[in-house]
Amino acid sequence: MLQVYLVRHGETQWNAERRIQGQSDSPLTDKGETQAWQVAERAKALGITHIIASDLGRTRRTAEIIADACGCEITLEPRLRELDMGVLERRHIDSLTEEEESWRRQLVNGTADGRIPDGESMQELSERMHAALATCLDLPEGSRPMLISHGMALGCLVSTILGLPAYAERRLRLRNCSISRIDYQHSPWLASGWVVETAGDVSHLDAPALDELQR
Ligand SMILES: O=C(O)[C@@H](CO)OP(=O)(O)O
Numbered sequence: 001m002l003q004v005y006l007v008r009h010g011e012t013q014w015n016a017e018r019r020i021q022g023q024s025d026s027p028l029t030d031k032g033e034t035q036a037w038q039v040a041e042r043a044k045a046l047g048i049t050h051i052i053a054s055d056l057g058r059t060r061r062t063a064e065i066i067a068d069a070c071g072c073e074i075t076l077e078p079r080l081r082e083l084d085m086g087v088l089e090r091r092h093i094d095s096l097t098e099e100e101e102s103w104r105r106q107l108v109n110g111t112a113d114g115r116i117p118d119g120e121s122m123q124e125l126s127e128r129m130h131a132a133l134a135t136c137l138d139l140p141e142g143s144r145p146m147l148i149s150h151g152m153a154l155g156c157l158v159s160t161i162l163g164l165p166a167y168a169e170r171r172l173r174l175r176n177c178s179i180s181r182i183d184y185q186h187s188p189w190l191a192s193g194w195v196v197e198t199a200g201d202v203s204h205l206d207a208p209a210l211d212e213l214q215r
Pocket residue numbers: 008009015019020021022023082149150151152
């Protein structure tokens with residue numbers, strides 16, 4: 001059975017400052033680098049064979065550390081990028097006006113086509129994340145891939161596999177360098193297709209980052 005591991009990148013400067021990243025970027029903090037080394041140890045023990053990463057800087061850096069430990073190549077996959085948060089990217093979460101806050105609420109409260117001006121809808125995010133995940137089905141038998149992506153992007157993927165709306169991602173706490181696992185199973189009795197084995201495991205980290213709302 002194909003097992004796919006999902007990892008959110010290590011903590012970044014803007015995560016720590018509560019600034020919105022989306023498809024903009026900031027470097028890993030020292031803590032983020034340490035988290036990436038810790039997730040790399042776990043990846044090595046798991047026998048990861050392929051690293052597939054979003055092409056943004058924070059996921060590439062996390063992927064490099066993991067790939068070094070596992071001795072495998074990195075494939076860059078732009079469809080694993082974070083939700084495009086349009087005009088709100090680079091802003092402090094606490095600095096939003098009431099109107100800007102209402103754009104953000106549309107997304108997280110589930111207006112199907114809601115988007116931040118110049119940004120992407122959750123439906124679009126969900127479609128590209130599922131398309132990127134589907135590429136794992138073409139890997140050789142016995143492969144154990146690890147996808148390195150982002151908080152909302154991975155949350156959306158896990159939520160929709162569970163049959164929940166994409167915006168249910170806000171109900172999942174996927175901290176920096178947490179590991180989730182999804183399996184592809186064929187079963188006449190249980191659900192066939194992707195199933196969620198674990199979500200948001202941080203037991204390999206000695207100091208998990210706080211999530212955005214806890215900082
Ligand atoms: O873009 C961001 O600010 C956050 C949102 O959850 O995502 P990530 O840090 O995982 O890229």
